[in-house]
Amino acid sequence: MSQQTGTHTIQDLLDVEHQSVAEFGRSTVEQTVQNDLQNHRQLTEEMVSEIAEVTAERQRIYGGAGNTEMEEVDEFGEGTTQEDHESGEVAFPLRKFLHTVGWTGDYEVNATPADIAQATLNAEKADVTKIRGRMKRAIFLSSNYAYTDHLVDRVSLDIKRFVNADGDPIPPGPNGQTFDGASHTHYNAENGLSNGGLNDSVDDLMHHGHTDQPVMYINQGDETAVKGLSDFNEFVDARLTLRNDQNQPTQRKDVNMPLDNRAIGIFRSTEVWIKPWVPPGYKFITDIEADESPLCFRQHATEGLRGLRLASEIRDYPLNTETMEHYFGVGVWNRTNGVVHYSGGGTYQDPSLG
Numbered sequence: 001m002s003q004q005t006g007t008h009t010i011q012d013l014l015d016v017e018h019q020s021v022a023e024f025g026r027s028t029v030e031q032t033v034q035n036d037l038q039n040h041r042q043l044t045e046e047m048v049s050e051i052a053e054v055t056a057e058r059q060r061i062y063g064g065a066g067n068t069e070m071e072e073v074d075e076f077g078e079g080t081t082q083e084d085h086e087s088g089e090v091a092f093p094l095r096k097f098l099h100t101v102g103w104t105g106d107y108e109v110n111a112t113p114a115d116i117a118q119a120t121l122n123a124e125k126a127d128v129t130k131i132r133g134r135m136k137r138a139i140f141l142s143s144n145y146a147y148t149d150h151l152v153d154r155v156s157l158d159i160k161r162f163v164n165a166d167g168d169p170i171p172p173g174p175n176g177q178t179f180d181g182a183s184h185t186h187y188n189a190e191n192g193l194s195n196g197g198l199n200d201s202v203d204d205l206m207h208h209g210h211t212d213q214p215v216m217y218i219n220q221g222d223e224t225a226v227k228g229l230s231d232f233n234e235f236v237d238a239r240l241t242l243r244n245d246q247n248q249p250t251q252r253k254d255v256n257m258p259l260d261n262r263a264i265g266i267f268r269s270t271e272v273w274i275k276p277w278v279p280p281g282y283k284f285i286t287d288i289e290a291d292e293s294p295l296c297f298r299q300h301a302t303e304g305l306r307g308l309r310l311a312s313e314i315r316d317y318p319l320n321t322e323t324m325e326h327y328f329g330v331g332v333w334n335r336t337n338g339v340v341h342y343s344g345g346g347t348y349q350d351p352s353l354g
Contacts, residue, residue, distance in 0.1 A: 010036045013117035024113045032113075033120050033310075040124045041307030044131060045297075050288055052135065052295035053333060058149060059091035059157060062168075062335060088168040091157035092298040092331035093147045097130050098311070099123040100323040123324045127308045131297075131328065132277045133353065138295055138330040139284055140340055141350050142187045151327065152301075159331050162186040162294070162338040170336065174209035185348075186339040193222070193343040195229045201285055201341040202270055208336035210287035214270040217285075219278045220260045225343075226272060226283075227265070234265040279351040283341040292334035300327040 013032055021029050045054050101119055142164050147157045163170060163179075163186040170179040186204055190197040205214060218226055226232055260276040270285065278284060286294045299306045311325040332338065342348050 010117045010120060013113035016113040019112060021111050021113060021116060029113050029116055033116065036120060037308055044128065048131065048135065048297045051286060051293060052297040052330065053293040054297045054299060056299050056301045058094065058298060059089050062088055062090045089158060090160045090331065090333060090335065092296045093157065093159055093329035094149060094151050094298050094300065094327060095329045096151060097326050098323055099126050100321055102321045124308060127326055134330045135295065136277050137353055138332055139338065140279060140282060140353065142348060160335060161332055163335050173207050177207055187348040188339065189342040189346055189348040191346045193225045195231055198229060198267065198341060199231065201339045202268055204339045205285050205287065210290050210337050212287050212289035214285060214287050216267060216270045216272045216283055217275045217278050218272060218283050219280045220274045221280045223264060223274060229267065231268045232265055235263060281342060281344040282351060285339040285341065287337055290334065290337050292337060294332065294334050294338040296331055296333040298329045
């Protein structure tokens, strides 16, 4: 008997294990899947928005402010014309990722809504994994590279990382600090984790004025080492009663969060979070309330081609395929709003990210 009333969700489809798609209602299953893909798109955009701006732009002007100055004159004086065009560009790649599944004609006849729902969830999980992987590459890999925008017009784009001593101009700090683009880097390294070394990395961020809400993301395997630093203060469990003489942060630990995705305390003025996407031995420090996000998450310029979507179905008995696709790319936008600290040696090494 066809079930065609009401608004169904993927969970509803997962519960239907003893009816075929034809019996349940093919149009209902298809509409439910489309609704879920739209929800998935919104959720993935929310996921990346903490450290990435979602955009359809492919490049922007970025660089140092002009080294000009105010001149004192008398009442008849005229200022000297000043000109300074120090600037560079940052760009964001656009890539195409596919998730394809195949089945036989016999499978399709007997497939249940639960089977279709599970296939959709598998594609969405693969999509999230790929997005996180591309964000990791944008953050932790330190070398600039050229990218041909082959999905648009084959223009060559210069994809930049965070400040990495490549000679590009760097905006001055809020107190007039200047930085040598040929030597200043935000990819720091030390052999073993130290309080002073991690403070230097925090300072590298703050010297550029990124002080609104600095956050440090670390791997769960580095939790003990970070907690052992003298400038670290751990969040406390709300179930514990503190004595009046205890000098502890007022923030309470969220005991319901997963062990690999939770805030654990404060290092100096920087909130420390464990995140599952941070490689062991690396820390990523950024200001999540800055006017400009550290990354850009580039989408297709055409609205209808954004997000994970069903791209094609090929029916060629006895084998059939269905392909979902997602156009996106990740690149660094605010080159000063990100510092990577590596504690596995005296020289920065890119992690192996596959």
